[in-house]
Amino acid sequence: MNATWSRFNITSVVLGFAFLYLPIVLLIVFSFNESKLVTVWGGFSTKWYVSLFHNQGLMDATWVTARVGVISATVATVLGTLAAITLTRYTRFRGRILFSGMVFAPLVMPEVITGLSLLLLFVAVGLDRGFLTVTLAHITFTMCFVAVVVQSRLVSFDRSLEEAAMDLGAPPVKTFFHITLPVILPAIISGWMLAFTLSLDDLVIASFTSGPGATTLPMKIYSQVRLGVTPEINAACTILIAVVAVGVIIASVANKRREVQRQRDEQAAQRG
Amino acid sequence: MKSLGSIRRDFAPWNDPNAKPYIQFDNVTKKFGDFIAVNNLSLTIFEREFFALLGASGCGKSTLLRMLAGFEEPTAGRILLDGQDLRGIPPYRRPVNMMFQSYALFPHMTVENNIAFGLKQEGMPKPDIEKRVAEMLKLVKLEQFAKRKPHQLSGGQRQRVALARSVAKRPKVLLLDEPLGALDKKLREETQFELMDLQQELGLTFVVVTHDQEEAMTMADRIAIMDKGEVMQVATPAEVYEAPTSRFVAHFVGNVNMFEGKVAERAANTTRITGATGAQIVVENGGNTAAGADIVFAIRPEKIKVSSKKPADAVNALEGEVYDVAYLGDMTVYHIRLDDGQMVRASAMNASRVSEDPLTWNDRAWVSFRPDAGVVLAR
Secondary structure (H helix, E strand, C coil): CCCCCCHHHHHHHHHHHHHHHHHHHHHHHHHCECCCCCCCCCCECCHHHHHHHCCHHHHHHHHHHHHHHHHHHHHHHHHHHHHHHHHHHCCCCCCHHHHHHHHHHHHHCCHHHHHHHHHHHHHHCCCCCCHHHHHHHHHHHHHHHHHHHHHHHHHCCCHHHHHHHHHCCCCHHHHHHHHHHHHHHHHHHHHHHHHHHHHHCCCHHHHHHCCCCCCCHHHHHHHHHHCCCCHHHHHHHHHHHHHHHHHHHHHHHHHHHHHHHHHHHHHHHHHC | CCCHHHHHHHCCHHHCCCCCCCEEEEEEEEEECCEEEEEEEEEEECCCCEEEEECCCCCCHHHHHHHHHCCCCCCEEEEEECCEECCCCCHHHCCEEEECCCCCCCCCCCHHHHHHHHHHHHCCCHHHHHHHHHHHHHHCCCHHHCCCCHHHCCHHHHHHHHHHHHHCCCCCEEEEECCCCCCCHHHHHHHHHHHHHHHHHHCCEEEEEECCHHHHHHHCCEEEEEECCEEEEEECHHHHHHCCCCHHHHHHCCCCEEEEEEEEEECCCCEEEEECCCCEEEECCCCCCCCCCEEEEEECHHHCEEECCCCCCCCEEEEEEEEEEEECCCEEEEEEEECCCCEEEEEEECCCCCCCCCCCCCCEEEEEECCCCEEEEEC
16 A cells, blocks of 8 residues: 555644654653743753752652662563463463463553552561562562563474474573573563563552652652642653663664664575 | 495395394384374384384374484383383483474574584583584585574575584484475485485484475385374385385375275286276286285386287286376376276386377277286285
8 A cells, every 4th residue: 555645644643643742742841941830931941950960859769769670670570481481381280271361460450459459468467668568569560561571482482492402412401591591582681671661660559569768750750749840850751751762762773673684694595 | 445325235234134123112102192193113223224204294203203302202112222221311311313394403503503512511522522513514514604693594504504413413313303394396305315425424323204205215225104103114115115015005105006806816926806897907916815805906107008009918908098198298197097987097208209109188098017017905
């Protein structure tokens, strides 16, 4: 089909993108606002970015978020990968369908329920709410996302690679670390990044499970906004957007490059 | 030094009653749930033999190979390699290596690391590994591709890397699972001969699984034809083709004409058969059939002569009409409908450019064959 720029097409594209990005553009624009009033443009300034770095509360929250994100994403990746391997490989144990359903249920579980139930658990076992509990909570809810990503890669994994390694004399553990892991590593990395991102922007579950001294950035932003939106928050959000955008762009460019290189190699190989 | 050809010519340990079997399947059964993949199968393979397991998909040939490699354990029976029972020995401790149908090259490793993988597991010293890898690359003529990754190679090159990797450890037995299945026809034919030479050069025992009868006939010393988890016949390619022992084998390998009938008369050297439709056939090798038995007479198309007049000296001659003619260049295939309704396929080499006895559609024709041209099989 030939893409023609009819009036209708242009209108729908403009409307669609405006719908998606207008709020974000507005936020970025007002982060450079001279005026303290959020909705009144008072000239260009970067002073809110400067004052942001002097806001100890926001900086602390950022540090907490980063640590929670890295730790929970890493643990969730290990657990999620193990779950994915078990569920794709050991297809014959009793209740497999029930188990795989149970692993993926948190994907569709309302966050409020996950948060509340975790809170109840922590209270029941007498765990003081703080850094540990919010990290545990994030591991719990991001693990299943990792499992989904890794499992989709494992389904198309050629088992004969492992058989070949064993045939050549590598015991199962060595086979896993030398063959299986390197081959599925890209999926594991994607899983980690997804888990990290989810942890980074989670507000609901963190609100339930966090305690004093472990306020995450989304919680901090939310609580400040309730006292009134300041351009400082806009600046913080703009930085967050920039970090995420850069990450996504780097990942997709690298991916695309690898793809193109691979295709070129394959064509070269076919030519002889 | 003996040439490769003469080694091959004199090689026939299966006819030597004193020869020691190298690989032995002893009443091996393998079940997957209720499905019986291999059914009480016994088979012996000799050292340095090029052995082919031939059969349609699902006949159990791959299962047999995987049991030898150690990926599956037999449900019952035992497998011996050089006198040693293989039960309970995991794949990574068996002195056999396998070349996989998908090649299973490690995508994240270069060609040389792929080949070195098995040697590293053995704990071979580094200089020795380098030497062996170089040797292997030379063997498969891939010296300049050592640093490439598998996806940078063509299909034929990948196949050769897989081969080099599987023989690098000098296994006692090399198992090949449809080794040429992924190659195009021309490359496949070349590679068949390369594989045969390689096997002779390395002096290894090869067990190859294939569904391609031409491939099996070309390469193997002996072929085991399998059906539904059982071995139907084990014999040299010529025996399988010329002296099949069952209807299934006759049908499976090559083209064949089958005449159903009864043994009318049994003499010392000749057996007279009355076809179900009345045709009288005289054969020399009646097998061990008794008079009155229901049998099938099987005869290959190229053993049947087609002519427009009845040959004067023919023992067996049947009349019919040309139903179809297919000119294939090197030969012509005729389908003749005999007057009793039976269809016969006959093929004639086009030895001269112009046929002396041209036959075309709807011509009257005679098919004739010698008494020793076919085989009598139980029905």
